[in-house]
Amino acid sequence: MDQDFMNRFTPRIHDILFRDEEHWRSHAYQVTIHSTRMCNLGFVVRGYGVLEVNGNSYDLGPGCYYQISPPGSSMKFTTNEANPLLYVAVHFDYRLAQWEGMSISSKESGSGIPMPHMLALDPVSGAEEQFRRLHQLWNGKQPGYEWRSRILLMELLGGMEKKQAAPSLAVLRAEEAIRKAIEHIHDHYKQPVNRDQMARICSMSVSYFALLFKKISGYSYVKYVHKVRMDKAKILLLSGLAPISEVASEVGYEDPLYFSKLFTREVGLSPSAYRKG
Incomplete structure (x- = not known):
């Protein structure tokens, strides 16, 4: 499932x-x-x-x-x-x-x-x-x-x-590659490898990589990157007084307006409103 x-x-x-x-x-x-x-x-x-x-x-x-x-x-x-x-x-x-x-x-x-x-x-x-x-x-x-x-x-x-049937060795290896891709996102969320490059690193076609990544993580590759970045941004917003533009840059967005738009859509509050509690 x-x-x-x-x-x-x-x-x-x-x-x-x-x-x-x-x-x-x-x-x-x-x-x-x-x-x-x-x-x-x-x-x-x-x-x-x-x-x-x-x-x-x-x-x-x-x-x-x-x-x-x-x-x-x-x-x-x-x-x-x-x-x-x-x-x-x-x-x-x-x-x-x-x-x-x-x-x-x-x-x-x-x-x-x-x-x-x-x-x-x-x-x-x-x-x-x-x-x-x-x-x-x-x-x-x-x-x-x-x-x-x-x-x-x-x-x-x-x-x-x-309890479903154990996956084949090939599937196990593919799933392990996806988990390593997820680890990479968490370690390099500011400048992660893009989806097509990651698919090549994992020795998969882009379509199979996208399908397997969503099955394991519950999100598309791009949405998962955004989610990790937003989670990091929440921590930065609550732990300091850095300008929104610096927070955006720290989590990988050079355009503060684009960052604010994504953050508001994900969280339901603007970055400044979230910081105010």
Whole structure:
């Protein structure tokens, strides 16, 4: 799952249920929904069955994560009386939020959560305990249960992302090159190497470098440079009385007006207003 998605992911939980033997008996061991109304994330505690999502089948057993998205997907659960599926199910929807200064916008995502529909976990992963805790937290309805549940849901999605198939050696090397590029920006933010030069240093095409950089950092190369510079500028503005033009030059902008424009767009305040608190 790329970091740009998680940076903007804003979920709203509708319900968290435990599907037990009684649930399956009442549905004759089969549940079909032709068009889902929300996303579904679950963890199988015990039993076996088959999940079909948009015509693709996945075998489920103890220790399996599954996710069904986006809304509008077709799904079908099938199990049997001898060993029915017992699982925790989280029903939620989400929007992707984007901050611009002091303003925020959000939109629905039509492509669904960027991860496989099913993942099998190591039995000692601790995922079952996390899902049971989420179920208890939501259904206990104690003060703060909604936002606490949202945080735990995001942690669970992060855990699923980590359990995806290990990347190839080539991908690992490429990701390490991107991390070194990020380190370079932090060390040389005043005069960083431009994107095309950095792509050549990393032995990548410009398009692949741009794609991988955004996946790992959550930002485009240029926006990440601006972000690091703005963070440094905040420190300088609050720690001294240097003119705005000197602060701009110190973080790599020779034009103070351009710096002020970027700073205001990023932070929501002008440099002078930010300095005043």
